[in-house]
Amino acid sequence: MADSFLPPSPLFLREAEVRRGIELLYFGYSSLIKRADDKLAGTPYGRAHHRALYFMARQPGLTVSELLRLLDITKQSLGRVLTDLQDNGLVEQKVGERDRRQRRLFLTEAGKTFEHELFDLLRRRMAEAYAEAGQQAVGGFWSVLRGLLPTDLREAVADLQQGD
Amino acid sequence: MADSFLPPSPLFLREAEVRRGIELLYFGYSSLIKRADDKLAGTPYGRAHHRALYFMARQPGLTVSELLRLLDITKQSLGRVLTDLQDNGLVEQKVGERDRRQRRLFLTEAGKTFEHELFDLLRRRMAEAYAEAGQQAVGGFWSVLRGLLPTDLREAVADLQQGD
DNA sequence: AAAAAAGAGTCAGCCATATTGACGCATCTT
DNA sequence: AAGATGCGTCAATATGGCTGACTCTTTTTT
Numbered sequence: 001m002a003d004s005f006l007p008p009s010p011l012f013l014r015e016a017e018v019r020r021g022i023e024l025l026y027f028g029y030s031s032l033i034k035r036a037d038d039k040l041a042g043t044p045y046g047r048a049h050h051r052a053l054y055f056m057a058r059q060p061g062l063t064v065s066e067l068l069r070l071l072d073i074t075k076q077s078l079g080r081v082l083t084d085l086q087d088n089g090l091v092e093q094k095v096g097e098r099d100r101r102q103r104r105l106f107l108t109e110a111g112k113t114f115e116h117e118l119f120d121l122l123r124r125r126m127a128e129a130y131a132e133a134g135q136q137a138v139g140g141f142w143s144v145l146r147g148l149l150p151t152d153l154r155e156a157v158a159d160l161q162q163g164d
Numbered sequence: 165m166a167d168s169f170l171p172p173s174p175l176f177l178r179e180a181e182v183r184r185g186i187e188l189l190y191f192g193y194s195s196l197i198k199r200a201d202d203k204l205a206g207t208p209y210g211r212a213h214h215r216a217l218y219f220m221a222r223q224p225g226l227t228v229s230e231l232l233r234l235l236d237i238t239k240q241s242l243g244r245v246l247t248d249l250q251d252n253g254l255v256e257q258k259v260g261e262r263d264r265r266q267r268r269l270f271l272t273e274a275g276k277t278f279e280h281e282l283f284d285l286l287r288r289r290m291a292e293a294y295a296e297a298g299q300q301a302v303g304g305f306w307s308v309l310r311g312l313l314p315t316d317l318r319e320a321v322a323d324l325q326q327g328d
Numbered sequence: 329a330a331a332a333a334a335g336a337g338t339c340a341g342c343c344a345t346a347t348t349g350a351c352g353c354a355t356c357t358t
Numbered sequence: 359a360a361g362a363t364g365c366g367t368c369a370a371t372a373t374g375g376c377t378g379a380c381t382c383t384t385t386t387t388t
Binding site: 329330331338 | 363369380382
């Protein structure tokens, strides 16, 4: 069944193993988000909106600049996306309490509902892959991916907190 | 050091674990290709060109329709990319021997050189992550990613052959 | 042999998402 | 009081996708 995906050999830095990893990472990522993309196609939103919604669900109350750092896009690009989501009542802002220059971002109830529908599509697929591969494999999956991140991103990802 | 990335618990299908996987997959993929993107920024080519070059290096002589299936884009989108690469002498076509409707795609020497420079950037980072995580983790990494692919893609990825 | 299907290329036009650089305003820090 | 920071917005541009239609060649089917 899985003969084409042999476990890595002791010489596991050879080109073939690296290419295999690149390809699985590329196709795995694409496959995961494909279902969400399909759902988004029936809405006025796109991937950029989804990513913003995702992190607002993940960390309610994060600031605009925190979101910019996570998405690694420019203020202008994010601005359009946030405007769309706010105009349609999926997202709302509150002025920061400690620092009133900051705008803290929250999903409205409608926003939470929509994000959760999208998340559920990802969850199903990811949960299937986790279950199929087994708990130990999941640890390896995390470990290798974590190794791909530069140090500052490792911290930023580790700091993400689940919102309610 | 890695306290924020605890190994998956027995209840490893809970939302937090799935979100962690989604995030690592997203940031891991982005981080991996970032260096190649930076190099591409100094050329007339972009990500789309890189992806096409990658698969032509991986499977020399693949046909246009095979490449279209792998990239999952339209003929028009690929057409522009291939035209650029052919006009600049990185790619050449040969009429298929068995089926003369087909156009088989090959990298020229210049194309091989350029692709290998890009690949090397990916290779370094991936090899570091493999080495840091260990051989067993790499097996888990592959296993989970493979589980994310639909059946037909699993076959297509398994069929990819390294060219010379 | 004729008809249908498949592989490839191309046209025109459109859309989503990203970019740079500059500027204004409110607020916090020094 | 001066400077730095957080945010929003302007205009212009690039990239890489898309649809739908049409042609040409070659292979397959009837």
